[in-house]
Amino acid sequence: MKHQRAARPSLALPIAAFAAMTLALGAVPASASAAPPPPAPPSAPPSVDACRLPAAVGGLGSGFPVDDQALPAVGTLKAALLLVDFDDHPASPGSAPEAVANLASGAEYLERVSGGRLDVTTTASDGWVRMPEPSTSYPFERGLSYADHVRYIGDAIAAADDTFDFSDVDVVWVTATKEAPNITYSPTTNFLDVTADGNHLTHAVTFGYDQWRWGGLVLAHESGHTLGLPDLYLFEAPPEDPGNYHAAVGGWDLMGLISGAGPEYFAWHRWQLGWIDDDQVVCAGPRRTTSARLAPVARSGDASPGKDAMVVYPLSATRAVVVENRQPVGYDEGIGARGALVYTVDASVRSGEGPVRVVDSTPGSADGLDDAPFAAGSSWTEPTTGAVLTFRAGPAGTLKVTVKP
Incomplete structure (x- = not known):
């Protein structure tokens, strides 16, 4: 079907009205310029997403989101604290409470700095757990290999397993007696790969002699790694x-x-x-x-x-x-x-x-x-x-x- 164009409405003006309009326009000085355009509205503030830098490296970093191997930083973090000593360096009698208290301030730090968004619950072993090998068999120095670190953690878990329930644990903390100075420093792993009581354990921190000097802040630093911080x-x-x-x-x-x-x-x-x-x-x-x-x-x-x-x-x-x-x-x-x-x-x-x-x-x-x-x-x-x-x-x-x- 052929559509017809609608007739355009007439724009005719009465002669008198047209003359009045012409006179009014003619009264404007020739030098007058058009009014300036209104100022542009300010740009909208950027979305917070524009400031959320995306993670550009794998592992621990400062981008979003944190590494997918990290433990959740909001909610409850359930930690197993294993106190270990050795045949060549047995713990002093009655020293277990001191070891627990020394690290407690680190858990308190995490709770306070999180504004209460992270709740840390710690279950300690019942006294000192004797490791199956002397302290000198674990080569703790800077550059400790992953294999040796996992062996040390695995030995601690196995030594405690008869009396400790690992079924509901998120992270394992192993602290050595201060009588063993060759367990020198405190590394972390987010790739443990040990199963105990049916629970696949992936995160662990081992505390060495440095934590006896710096106290619970060592725990807070190393726990930062388990949460994804570099x-x-x-x-x-x-x-x-x-x-x-x-x-x-x-x-x-x-x-x-x-x-x-x-x-x-x-x-x-x-x-x-x-x-x-x-x-x-x-x-x-x-x-x-x-x-x-x-x-x-x-x-x-x-x-x-x-x-x-x-x-x-x-x-x-x-x-x-x-x-x-x-x-x-x-x-x-x-x-x-x-x-x-x-x-x-x-x-x-x-x-x-x-x-x-x-x-x-x-x-x-x-x-x-x-x-x-x-x-x-x-x-x-x-x-x-x-x-x-x-x-x-x-x-x-x-x-x-x-x-x-």
Whole structure:
């Protein structure tokens, strides 16, 4: 069927009306210009997903999600604590309670830093368990092989199995008596592959002589690995600063330096573990000024919905600048400098190679990174983008951070 076009409505105007319109238009000076267009509305703030750097390396790292071999960081973590001694180095009588108490503060750290989102339940062996071989048969030194480590853990599990129920255990902790100094340090494995009481055990930490010096923070550091966090100290010191294995983050995160003055986990790692929420992350974009009022990182898990914990400014698909507020509260009570701690996160960098690097506000100072935070009233310019970050003091230890691209 052929469709007919509808007739166009008449646009005829009465002559008088047309003349009036012509006169009105003619009254406008020839030099007048059209009104400028209204300003463009500001761009919408980026979604928090724009700041959630995707994991770009396998294993332990700083991207999202954490490694699929990691234990859940939210909920209940059930740990078996096996106290072991040896024929050549038997434990002192009555020393078992001291060994349990020495590590208990590490479990408390995890619960406090998680804001109560992780509950750690520990079941200890009934006294010391005698290992089947002398301590010297386990070659504990840096570079301990996977096979020797698994043999040590397997021997401990087998020695305890008659009196210990492993059927409902998530992670095995093996601590050696302090009478055995050649069990020197405390490595972790997320690939144990041992079955006991019908339970396939995959995660274990063995505690050596270092935990008798540093206490429960060794447990908290090594447990960070079982939850998926990387080492933040450097496996190789930088050529320009040989011997400084802590040149990347100093003592500003427990995954970097156990004895550091500021051992709180970075806000970034709390986000990775689900210990702070998306609405606590302020994602800054490249085309608008962004401001946030940050609570001290030690209080980021307090029951205050939406409390800002950090500002994230993406630099690329794998890199971002992060700002958090460090104040002498919580596990940071011993820090000497306070203010805005600025660091870069690179999700393409492996554990021990510097996936996180702190920006030093006082480069060249005698205190290294101990005085790295930017004081209230100062600013910093990101060198690759030119974005200016300013820091101002707020009430109750809060810090106002503004990012101006």
